[in-house]
Amino acid sequence: MNGGQENEVDKLLHELNQRVLADPKNKVKIIQEFYSEQLKAGNGNAAATTLIVRSIVTAREESPTSEAARENTEAKVGAIPIWKKPSFWAAVLPSLAAVIVGYWQFVYKPAHPDDSPRSQLSVFVRNARTQDPIVNAKVSLQTENNQREQTTDSLGSAMFHITKVDGTDWRIYSSCDGYEKRNIRVDGATVGNKVELALSEVARSSTTVKGTAALDTIKGTWEVVSTGDAHNLRIQKGTFDFAPQRDKSILASATFHADDMDVKSSGTATLQGDRLSLSFSATNSAGGSWNGLGDFTLLSPSRLSGRIQSKRGDDIPVTLNKVN
Amino acid sequence: MSQSNLDTLVREHPEYRQEIRKVGSWLDSHPESTINPKVVGKDLREIDSTQLAFVLMLLVQAGFLKLTYKVTTPSGVMADGEFDDPTHIPEKLTDRWNRPFDTTDADVVPVFRRAS
Numbered sequence: 001m002n003g004g005q006e007n008e009v010d011k012l013l014h015e016l017n018q019r020v021l022a023d024p025k026n027k028v029k030i031i032q033e034f035y036s037e038q039l040k041a042g043n044g045n046a047a048a049t050t051l052i053v054r055s056i057v058t059a060r061e062e063s064p065t066s067e068a069a070r071e072n073t074e075a076k077v078g079a080i081p082i083w084k085k086p087s088f089w090a091a092v093l094p095s096l097a098a099v100i101v102g103y104w105q106f107v108y109k110p111a112h113p114d115d116s117p118r119s120q121l122s123v124f125v126r127n128a129r130t131q132d133p134i135v136n137a138k139v140s141l142q143t144e145n146n147q148r149e150q151t152t153d154s155l156g157s158a159m160f161h162i163t164k165v166d167g168t169d170w171r172i173y174s175s176c177d178g179y180e181k182r183n184i185r186v187d188g189a190t191v192g193n194k195v196e197l198a199l200s201e202v203a204r205s206s207t208t209v210k211g212t213a214a215l216d217t218i219k220g221t222w223e224v225v226s227t228g229d230a231h232n233l234r235i236q237k238g239t240f241d242f243a244p245q246r247d248k249s250i251l252a253s254a255t256f257h258a259d260d261m262d263v264k265s266s267g268t269a270t271l272q273g274d275r276l277s278l279s280f281s282a283t284n285s286a287g288g289s290w291n292g293l294g295d296f297t298l299l300s301p302s303r304l305s306g307r308i309q310s311k312r313g314d315d316i317p318v319t320l321n322k323v324n
Numbered sequence: 325m326s327q328s329n330l331d332t333l334v335r336e337h338p339e340y341r342q343e344i345r346k347v348g349s350w351l352d353s354h355p356e357s358t359i360n361p362k363v364v365g366k367d368l369r370e371i372d373s374t375q376l377a378f379v380l381m382l383l384v385q386a387g388f389l390k391l392t393y394k395v396t397t398p399s400g401v402m403a404d405g406e407f408d409d410p411t412h413i414p415e416k417l418t419d420r421w422n423r424p425f426d427t428t429d430a431d432v433v434p435v436f437r438r439a440s
Binding site for chain 2: 005006009010013024025026027028029031032035036039045048049050051052053055056057058059060120153154155157159161259260261
């Protein structure tokens with residue numbers, strides 16, 4: 001599946017919505033005809049996917065959480081959605097209460113009433129200095145009755161489902177290699193559904209070496225260290241080689257496995273204090289190539305921690321241990 | 325959903341890596357046998373609706389979920405009948421009180437069942 005197939009489904013959805021809007025009293029018949037046509041055209045999967053997208057879009061439109069979500073879903077279902085027309089609401093409102101009562105009374109039957117999802121809590125973890133999202137940070141939510149842990153995604157966000165049993169007295173812990181751990185106490189009753197946590201980079205190690213000695217420290221082969229949840233690691237193995245030159249520039253080459261692809265890169269690095277800045281060109285096993293930047297901190301003479309840019313432009317956290 | 329199954333799917337579709345992981349995590353925290361994409365869609369708003377549908381279909385194709393179709397009754401709840409193909413939905417069904425209703429202007433809702 002790819003972007004082309006996604007576009008095809010979006011087109012099919014638009015077509016189906018046009019047909020349903022033109023004759024809303026014959027929804028099932030229209031859907032059946034649409035599905036049959038696509039099946040005959042060998043588009044069974046696309047037709048099924050279209051019906052799923054239609055359900056998701058409708059559900060999101062029925063309970064938008066933000067203006068952005070509303071705009072997004074409206075773009076999917078057409079420029080003038082029928083539910084924006086006053087006549088639609090005039091027809092629907094009288095029966096809406098009955099639908100809600102019917103739903104809760106006859107359909108919604110959670111196995112454990114007290115565990116029913118009540119809302120979501122998004123925790124955004126950012127670098128306190130740069131305000132950039134921190135990827136792969138551990139976020140732990142401790143509520144009145146349990147504790148669970150998530151890892152932040154490429155946007156630095158971790159999502160938790162909140163249920164009634166969680167109460168309102170919570171503590172959120174966050175940690176990531178290269179940053180100081182932090183925890184905050186929040187009142188679940190008033191916190192809303194978004195919490196932002198800024199982590200400070202770790203204080204420079206007193207063992208960090210300076211000047212020419214630092215170049216000697218950098219020189220050599222460094223191995224990627226896997227830390228945290230192995231299933232969420234984007235870079236799992238590989239080596240980086242740094243070769244300082246007479247003019248104090250550093251040639252850098254690396255081979256590693258990231259985002260399920262083999263990557264080779266080469267470029268140059270500069271060292272200022274304990275900060276190593278990398279500029280590289282990379283290719284991956286899928287045939288992709290890109291120019292990227294990296295930024296590392298020398299935590300100790302044998303450990304570097306930082307991040308490099310992936311092909312899609314986001315940061316991949318990397319920790320390196322010197323092997324020789 | 326086992327982690328190794330999910331890993332295999334991620335390896336086969338690295339372009340949906342994050343979406344697959346999020347949906348897998350959602351499924352793990354929702355043990356219900358029937359999965360309504362409307363609920364998944366509302367919970368995982370950060371995933372584009374088309375991409376979310378693709379990921380759910382990937383799970384169907386990988387045999388983790390089974391796609392069926394249900395019909396909403398005039399009162400808006402889902403009728404008991406479940407169909408492998410929307411074209412198999414009959415013109416008449418019964419609601420939860422066994423009262424027959426005309427499916428013509430009802431709506432079709434895709435739902436997923438966990439593979440046994």
